[in-house]
Amino acid sequence: MAVKIDKKIKGYSVVTPEDKAKDAAKAEAVAREVAEAELRAPDPELANVIQMHERIERPEILIGSTYKIKSPLFEHALYVTINDIVLNAGSEHEHRRPFEIFINSKNMDHFQWIVALTRIMSAVFRKGGDVTFLVDEMKAVFDPKGGYFKAGGVYMPSLVAELGSIVEDHLKSIGLMHDPEMSDAQRALIAEKRAAYAQLSSKKKADVGNDLFPEPKVADAPREEDLEVTGDGGVSFPPSASMCHKCSAKAIVIMDGCATCLNCGYSKCG
Template sequence: MKIAKKIVGYSVTKPTDANSDGTALTDSKSDDASKTEGQSADVIHMHETLARPQKLIGSTYKLKTPDHVSSHAMYITINDIVLNEGTEHELRRPFEVFINSKNLEHYQWIVALTLIMSAVFRKGGDVTFLVEELRSVFDPRGGYWNKGKYMPSIIAEIGDVIEHHLIDIGMLKSNEPDEVQAKLIADKKAELRAEHSAAQADSSQSTEAADEPWMATATLCNKCNTKAVVLRDGCQTCMNCGDSKCG
């Protein structure tokens, strides 16, 4: 079509079907789409401009390191916000974190760390990367053992606490062994106990080592950082998480 005159305006027309009386038919697909858009618009997502409610639910975790690291315990409080409460889209997400301790030696970096983590939480999105970032921090003076698990630094153990909390609220999947792995680990432990039943626990060994004599010769697991790797059936196998070099 050749346009011979100057265009001074335009409008977009859409083809519509008509009823017998001349009225236009409604498009059921567009109605459904508009309803879906309306429902999705009502869903509240985590973002940095979301106002803090007057009341938040939270959990407090006690972190006690060996005395040579810190003589005072740390108390980590993580407060969560509940989004879309009472609907099928209800979610519990971390909103802020506080760390308290009597040890003032770490006061400055503790305040800085809590402010940064709280800011990341309020940004929304996938905040689970914080766990690996914190765990990758190593103390230049060396790590320590805490409850049978090796911790490269206090920061890394704080990351461990964050991970446990994210698992509790459903943001991370539990890394516990499944039923098959748990049964295999239990069978292997039973075999080890039977093999060491004749051996007498040394009085200088810890209570944990006396209860599980095989732990005296166990090595560190690279996956769960627990001293529980032993040689079973010709393969190095962790008696805590089930990780095996043989697959």
């Protein structure tokens, strides 16, 4: 295309592909800075929304929940109280956040570390931000003397881990954490495994007169420690079941020569 030059030429240069790339990079950088500036601009609707931070003063009244820990490590139970603060009450941005935690018991053997732990946790709560990391940190603490099974047959590696489990349950109740939803295929697999195990158990009971298959000793009612309490409708598992390393429930049974979990569907054979 011809271009008419109606002014005096004072100089010239040849535009190379590298020059075009540099100009495009500069234009992209300017556009990115403009977009970031728009994001940093305060939103009038969110300007008055209060977020959790350490400068928020404690109200006179807090709402909370108290949880009981009955561990075989102690003669007396532990009572864990977690109090929450309600931010932006009455608005569409209303939400609860943990504010403080207390642990009380008649057992005073571990009073010092319990007080220290609760004060540190309360300080983390008041700091704001994502406090869910406390759950993973506490549940990863193992007792060198070995853990224990709490009521329901769920293994707890330590008392601190059970405290972490309680914090997890509380954060789920106020909406800060959510359980991963089980897929329909996984639910169908678990139902199939339970049905197969129930059929196998019924067959063994029917062979009472056969000396090769003596009647197994079955409890009249499931023991408290054999009841699953992880949200599966109170399903009872056999007393002879062993612990599953995936879901920490005593629900591993031997089916067709393979270790299978009746709670989460895990199978050692794949």
